[in-house]
Amino acid sequence: xxxxxxxxxxxxxxxxxxxxxxxxxxxxxxxxxxxxxxxxxxxxxxxxxxxxxxxxxxxxxxxxxxxxxxxxxxxxxxxxxxxxxxxxxxxxxxxxxxxxxxxxxxxxxxxxxxxxxxxxxxxxxxxxxxxxxxxxxxxxxxxxxxxxxxxxxxxxxxxxxxxxxxxxxxxxxxxxxxxxxxxxxxxxxxxxxxxxxxxxxxxxxxxxxxxxxxxxxxxxxxxxxxxxxxxxxxxxxxxxxxxxxxxxxxxxxxxxxxxxxxxxxxx
Amino acid sequence: xxxxxxxxxxxxxxxxxxxxxxxxxxxxxxxxxxxxxxxxxxxxxxxxxxxxxxxxxxxxxxxxxxxxxxxxxxxxxxxxxxxxxxxxxxxxxxxxxxxxxxxxxxxxxxxxxxxxxxxxxxxxxxxxxxxxxxxxxxxxxxxxxxxxxxxxxxxxxxxxxxxxxxxxxxxxxxxxxxxxxxxxxxxxxxxxxxxxxxxxxxxxxxxxxxxxxxxxxxxxxxxxxxxxxxxxxxxxxxxxxxxxxxxxxxxxxxxxxxxxxxxxxxxxxxxxxxxxxxxxxxxxxxxxxxxxxxxxxxxxxxxxxxxxxxxxxxxxxxxxxxxxxxxxxxxxxxxxxxxxxxxxxxxxxxxxxxxxxxxxxxxxxxxxxxxxxxxxxxxxxxxxxxxxxxxxxxxxxxxxxxxxxxxxxxxxxxxxxxxxxxxxxxxxxxxxxxxxxxxxxxxxxxxxxxxxxxxxxxxxx
Numbered sequence: 001x002x003x004x005x006x007x008x009x010x011x012x013x014x015x016x017x018x019x020x021x022x023x024x025x026x027x028x029x030x031x032x033x034x035x036x037x038x039x040x041x042x043x044x045x046x047x048x049x050x051x052x053x054x055x056x057x058x059x060x061x062x063x064x065x066x067x068x069x070x071x072x073x074x075x076x077x078x079x080x081x082x083x084x085x086x087x088x089x090x091x092x093x094x095x096x097x098x099x100x101x102x103x104x105x106x107x108x109x110x111x112x113x114x115x116x117x118x119x120x121x122x123x124x125x126x127x128x129x130x131x132x133x134x135x136x137x138x139x140x141x142x143x144x145x146x147x148x149x150x151x152x153x154x155x156x157x158x159x160x161x162x163x164x165x166x167x168x169x170x171x172x173x174x175x176x177x178x179x180x181x182x183x184x185x186x187x188x189x190x191x192x193x194x195x196x197x198x199x200x201x202x203x204x205x206x207x208x209x210x211x212x213x214x215x216x217x218x219x220x221x222x223x224x225x226x227x228x229x230x231x232x233x234x235x236x237x238x239x240x241x242x243x244x245x246x247x248x249x250x251x252x253x254x255x256x257x258x259x260x261x262x263x264x265x266x267x
Numbered sequence: 268x269x270x271x272x273x274x275x276x277x278x279x280x281x282x283x284x285x286x287x288x289x290x291x292x293x294x295x296x297x298x299x300x301x302x303x304x305x306x307x308x309x310x311x312x313x314x315x316x317x318x319x320x321x322x323x324x325x326x327x328x329x330x331x332x333x334x335x336x337x338x339x340x341x342x343x344x345x346x347x348x349x350x351x352x353x354x355x356x357x358x359x360x361x362x363x364x365x366x367x368x369x370x371x372x373x374x375x376x377x378x379x380x381x382x383x384x385x386x387x388x389x390x391x392x393x394x395x396x397x398x399x400x401x402x403x404x405x406x407x408x409x410x411x412x413x414x415x416x417x418x419x420x421x422x423x424x425x426x427x428x429x430x431x432x433x434x435x436x437x438x439x440x441x442x443x444x445x446x447x448x449x450x451x452x453x454x455x456x457x458x459x460x461x462x463x464x465x466x467x468x469x470x471x472x473x474x475x476x477x478x479x480x481x482x483x484x485x486x487x488x489x490x491x492x493x494x495x496x497x498x499x500x501x502x503x504x505x506x507x508x509x510x511x512x513x514x515x516x517x518x519x520x521x522x523x524x525x526x527x528x529x530x531x532x533x534x535x536x537x538x539x540x541x542x543x544x545x546x547x548x549x550x551x552x553x554x555x556x557x558x559x560x561x562x563x564x565x566x567x568x569x570x571x572x573x574x575x576x577x578x579x580x581x582x583x584x585x586x587x588x589x590x591x592x593x594x595x596x597x598x599x600x601x602x603x604x605x606x607x608x609x610x611x612x613x614x615x616x617x618x619x620x621x622x623x624x625x626x627x628x629x630x631x632x633x634x635x636x637x638x639x640x641x642x643x644x645x646x647x648x649x650x651x652x653x654x655x656x657x658x659x660x661x662x663x664x665x666x667x668x669x670x671x672x673x674x675x676x677x678x679x680x681x682x683x684x685x686x687x688x689x690x691x692x693x694x695x696x697x698x699x700x701x702x703x704x705x706x707x708x709x710x711x712x713x714x715x716x717x718x719x720x721x722x723x724x725x726x727x728x
Binding site for chain 1 (some may be wrong): 268377380440450464466474475476484497498501525566567601605666667669674683723
């Protein structure tokens with residue numbers, strides 16, 4: 001180490017940053033994180049912490065869904081506050097007593113599909129993605145002639161609350177749209193969970209998941225394509241979960257080659 | 268079995284079962300409170316620890332926290348117990364075992380010989396009466412070495428999993444994070460991707476890409492795409508280059524069922540990977556992940572505390588002879604480990620229990636944005652585990668996993684730990700870092716090797 005060496009070494013591959021939202025090429029002070037990226041991280045963490053505690057505007061969401069031609073039913077989980085929700089996942093998986101009655105009153109007989117929209121850990125994700133995604137998805141659902149329950153909008157919801165709702169509606173399948181835990185760089189990521197023959201008490205192996213649905217992640221058409229593939233297969237085979245493999249050719253895939261990129265240029 | 272009791276300070280404390288005693292003796296954490304099995308207060312907790320300390324270790328061979336008849340993990344633990352290896356400590360109580368572990372009788376050789384004689388419940392029990400420094404000191408004496416294309420776990424070494432996740436599995440985006448990690452000297456434990464899509468064609472594409480990167484740049488490391496074991500088995504049958512078979516595992520049969528696995532399936536996965544013969548210096552072909560709280564999360568905990576169940580997952584791991592076991596300690600959220608303090612305690616317990624049972628324990632030192640934790644907590648855990656002799660940690664660009672949405676240790680963090688503790692990467696990988704010129708005199712040279720410089724330059728064109 002000489003006095004001529006820089007104190008902060010920049011990384012010589014900053015142009016690769018265009019390829020990924022990951023925090024690459026941050027440089028180093030010694031071998032540690034330089035001051036600027038260190039403090040940028042701290043700010044992003046502070047912002048993500050804030051997002052966790054935002055609440056879902058259910059009325060606004062219901063109005064948007066109505067505009068898209070979908071009826072709704074507003075429900076609450078048994079977790080009455082955000083603080084309780086964060087420490088009691090069991091309560092987030094059940095409906096409150098009042099919502100259970102409301103569901104019972106709204107159920108009108110067997111349907112093919114129940115859609116559930118829950119805030120999960122990011123109401124931001126649902127506000128941003130739920131309606132635009134459903135606008136892309138619904139034509140395929142309609143084309144198949146599937147009968148549907150009103151869309152359940154649930155606050156303080158965990159994924160498994162969909163099982164009780166699906167069962168309450170007498171639905172053959174439930175699809176849950178839910179806000180995923182907010183990341184530093186992606187506070188708006190939505191997950192989609194599919195369960196065939198939903199009923200309370202099912203666990204994760206009974207579900208199929210599509211994650212990271214958002215503008216900068218998995219696009220709405222790709223997510224809808226995957227979901228319809230899974231729904232078709234699930235209805236055809238009468239099951240969901242680990243036995244149902246996602247073999248949908250994603251729109252972006254170009255065969256089973258190794259994925260050409262700058263590290264692997266054509267020989 | 269009948270209950271257990273302890274009298275102290277003018278009061279008698281009663282515990283209905285071995286599971287209840289173990290749960291009450293566990294240092295406080297939110298997951299046990301959520302399950303309704305935690306001690307009512309600190310006095311009851313310490314009384315339970317005293318009762319546990321007086322318990323003969325042999326109790327765990329006859330009183331099972333999860334029934335033998337209905338749980339294949341219990342059967343695995345009991346049926347594979349090595350009585351001869353257990354003999355040196357067979358007459359000890361849990362408290363006596365703690366003293367033995369702290370004494371000079373316990374060294375790398377005696378602990379390695381003892382491992383097959385220990386059950387998860389024994390090590391969980393002794394961990395509950397250990398302070399953090401005991402967990403560190405005892406674990407630091409254990410040496411567990413595994414190998415595939417390099418050798419993991421040698422003394423004075425600390426490896427990293429390079430975790431180049433991308434929100435849409437974009438190959439170029441993943442490649443950018445791989446290059447970033449390699450230039451920071453990370454990636455000797457494994458280059459391991461959590462795929463955004465579990466679809467077979469997508470996983471195959473990533474596996475072929477990692478295989479070609481490792482071969483083209485001649486990197487002495489192994490790859491893994493963290494997909495369900497059934498996917499890996501299917502991909503092996505299709506001739507896809509699978510290095511390590513991945514699976515998340517838990518400590519009860521029911522929790523494993525919630526993951527869509529059982530012991531037979533894990534054995535099948537291991538056989539599939541072995542059939543490819545891709546390891547060059549060893550045959551440890553599995554990468555397993557665990558974490559306290561997974562059994563409760565799946566409603567499959569049988570009234571047993573989450574730390575004991577985590578240790579039982581290590582019996583499942585032990586059966587698989589894995590290259591790497593990773594306790595993903597802070598990922599599950601605040602309902603199981605509430606804050607930085609609870610995450611730190613769990614990280615030390617998991618590392619301790621895994622090492623005593625003979626496993627190559629690494630730790631995903633991490634937190635989510637809904638937990639009461641921050642970077643300072645991670646620095647503390649990282650340093651404690653470094654002193655305890657952690658086998659490997661995660662390395663990710665800038666601590667931010669842009670696919671899984673949580674924070675784990677960065678490439679920089681690994682270099683910090685290596686610097687303050689004088690730790691080095693796996694020898695084969697270290698040699699490669701030297702040959703390529705990424706390292707000079709054991710540290711970063713600041714140079715980008717020509718093949719990588721050309722690759723980056725090509726990206727500009």
